[in-house]
Amino acid sequence: MLARSHNFVRFLDYVRPYKGLLLLGTIGGVAKFTVPLLLPQVTRHLLDNVFLNETLSSEQKLHALFLYAGGMMAIFLFIYAPCVYIRHLYTDKASHRAIFDLRCELYYRILRMSASFFNRNKSGEIISRLISDIQLAQNLVGTALTNVWMDAIALLVILYFMLRIDVATTLVALLSFPAYLLLFRRFSDEIRNTTRKVQDKLSVMTSNAHERIAGRMVVHAFTGELNETERFRSESESLFSTNMRRVFIQSLNQAVTGTLVSLSPLIVTCFGGYRVISGDMTVGELIALTMYLGPLYLPLQRFSELNVVFANSMASLDRIYEIMDQEPEIVDQPGAIELTEVKGHITFDHVSFCYNKGCPVLNGVTFTVRAGQKVALVGPSGSGKSTIVSLIPRFYDCNAGEVRIDEYDVRRIKVKSLRRHIGMVLQDPVLFSGTIRENILYGNPDAGEAEVVAAAKAANAYDFILSLPNGFDAEVGERGSFLSGGQRQRITIARAFLKNPKILILDEATSSLDSESERLIQDAMSRLIAGRTTFIIAHRGSTVRNADWIFVVCDGSIVESGTHSELLLKEGIYRDLYAGQFEAAASAIGTLENGCGQEPNTAILEDVRD
Numbered sequence: 001m002l003a004r005s006h007n008f009v010r011f012l013d014y015v016r017p018y019k020g021l022l023l024l025g026t027i028g029g030v031a032k033f034t035v036p037l038l039l040p041q042v043t044r045h046l047l048d049n050v051f052l053n054e055t056l057s058s059e060q061k062l063h064a065l066f067l068y069a070g071g072m073m074a075i076f077l078f079i080y081a082p083c084v085y086i087r088h089l090y091t092d093k094a095s096h097r098a099i100f101d102l103r104c105e106l107y108y109r110i111l112r113m114s115a116s117f118f119n120r121n122k123s124g125e126i127i128s129r130l131i132s133d134i135q136l137a138q139n140l141v142g143t144a145l146t147n148v149w150m151d152a153i154a155l156l157v158i159l160y161f162m163l164r165i166d167v168a169t170t171l172v173a174l175l176s177f178p179a180y181l182l183l184f185r186r187f188s189d190e191i192r193n194t195t196r197k198v199q200d201k202l203s204v205m206t207s208n209a210h211e212r213i214a215g216r217m218v219v220h221a222f223t224g225e226l227n228e229t230e231r232f233r234s235e236s237e238s239l240f241s242t243n244m245r246r247v248f249i250q251s252l253n254q255a256v257t258g259t260l261v262s263l264s265p266l267i268v269t270c271f272g273g274y275r276v277i278s279g280d281m282t283v284g285e286l287i288a289l290t291m292y293l294g295p296l297y298l299p300l301q302r303f304s305e306l307n308v309v310f311a312n313s314m315a316s317l318d319r320i321y322e323i324m325d326q327e328p329e330i331v332d333q334p335g336a337i338e339l340t341e342v343k344g345h346i347t348f349d350h351v352s353f354c355y356n357k358g359c360p361v362l363n364g365v366t367f368t369v370r371a372g373q374k375v376a377l378v379g380p381s382g383s384g385k386s387t388i389v390s391l392i393p394r395f396y397d398c399n400a401g402e403v404r405i406d407e408y409d410v411r412r413i414k415v416k417s418l419r420r421h422i423g424m425v426l427q428d429p430v431l432f433s434g435t436i437r438e439n440i441l442y443g444n445p446d447a448g449e450a451e452v453v454a455a456a457k458a459a460n461a462y463d464f465i466l467s468l469p470n471g472f473d474a475e476v477g478e479r480g481s482f483l484s485g486g487q488r489q490r491i492t493i494a495r496a497f498l499k500n501p502k503i504l505i506l507d508e509a510t511s512s513l514d515s516e517s518e519r520l521i522q523d524a525m526s527r528l529i530a531g532r533t534t535f536i537i538a539h540r541g542s543t544v545r546n547a548d549w550i551f552v553v554c555d556g557s558i559v560e561s562g563t564h565s566e567l568l569l570k571e572g573i574y575r576d577l578y579a580g581q582f583e584a585a586a587s588a589i590g591t592l593e594n595g596c597g598q599e600p601n602t603a604i605l606e607d608v609r610d
Helices: 002-051 058-112 115-120 123-165 165-173 179-214 215-222 225-277 282-326 385-391 415-419 436-439 449-458 462-467 483-500 515-529 543-546 566-571 573-595 602-610
Strands: 346-356 359-369 374-378 402-407 423-426 503-507 532-539 549-554 557-561
Touching: 002 058, 002 123, 002 282, 058 123, 058 282, 115 503, 115 543, 123 165, 123 179, 123 282, 123 449, 165 225, 165 436, 179 215, 179 225, 179 282, 215 402, 225 282, 346 385, 359 385, 359 402, 385 503, 402 415, 436 449, 436 483, 449 462, 449 515, 462 549, 483 515, 503 515, 503 543, 549 566, 549 573, 557 573
Parallel strands: 374 532, 374 549, 423 503, 503 532
Antiparallel strands: 346 359, 346 402, 549 557
């Protein structure tokens, strides 16, 4: 309970800058609900003092009727209508601004999270909290924080008028209040718990649907449409059942409070009628009291609805602050330095690392790379190559040892400063929805048009960009779906050129490409690599041969190192890996050429044999 209250107080920090708007909205709302309370007073006066007054003439009665009716019309036109407008305008503006700030803060917090956070949480679940939970939390401002004050003030005004008319009948009208308050408390916790469960299940379903839609090609290839539909149906059924539990509680809440609200006027009318017959009340007073019963019980009904809104919103806030309260593991340490200039000298000094405690991925990795040197990391899949390069920009921190750049431990360098000098070109090129220009500018948002063009030319992307209908303003589609694999890769290389980093990390950027695209990308990468310290995660021999130095990674350790020629002379893992790759390639080429009536091509194996 304390944690829940704490989250509510924290949420108020986002509302506080807009308290002026909320105050105006609340004042408008109070006027909206109190102005109509004048009608029963006017009705009572007209009945008791005008219509039933035998001393007044018909002309006087008509004059009084038109006077009061005209006065009330003026009040509704010039006070009530503007107040309703103010109430909705400023309340909605405050709620949207507060939620805007909360959503932006949550998005920033998510983007700051370390890689381990995204390993633990599915992207669909994260998006669900950013969109669905934020939307529910908005109701807390737009409804709860203003209606509670409006209804409370309206309730006090109504009770004031009713008590002035007749105390006994007013007390009878309040008999249902204790029962209502008891039920209000009992329903609140149940609604909140079921809402939390609904949001959790919705997050899981959203995440799984997101994964399947993103991987639709695999679903199609393995004809998994029916199986995935059944999985989705099962998850939807679970969500439906949990939702119905919430609906049941909310419906029961509405039914009980609605019954109380409906029975109370009947009891009041009977009691008030008795007092009229006894001569303790006038007919006008009874009618006025009866007219007040609707506005009296309306806040009760609205408090019941508010109970649901508040419970739903607080459940969402709990989920939002679960993320907000997580701190990124990779942060600037006290006294971290700003890295202004980089030579690119990199050292791994007895580095060990594990993603999960007790499951080491790297074991005492030690090596040195000189500034401007091009090194390749080769080894079986899962040997730790990607983990090694992930430690350089501090996507993760090593558990033991040090990773140093120019003799500075990377953990003693400010994170933004460190990553500013590191560029990456991945095997799976990542583009964002938008234009080609926007994706290239991601490498340096402050670059001018001439720099963008120069980067595109250096990446061998300029010609194909100009061939598109809108050139640099062509849309790339979601994840670059409007472009071919080779075109996407060249855009990411142009982005790296624009960033102009001193340290470069390449994850075999030419795999799974046709020969022409590979040639263009290899040519662009040779220009990109020049003068930079480069790490290449190599999967193919053609890339390895050109490296200045090769590290062979196996089971999280460097087991061999040397140049291509040196490693081929050893009876080791590198020779086996290299020979296996090229024998498979030669076999494929030989098969194709034999099918064309030609001699098999064995030249590709000579490098291994030599």
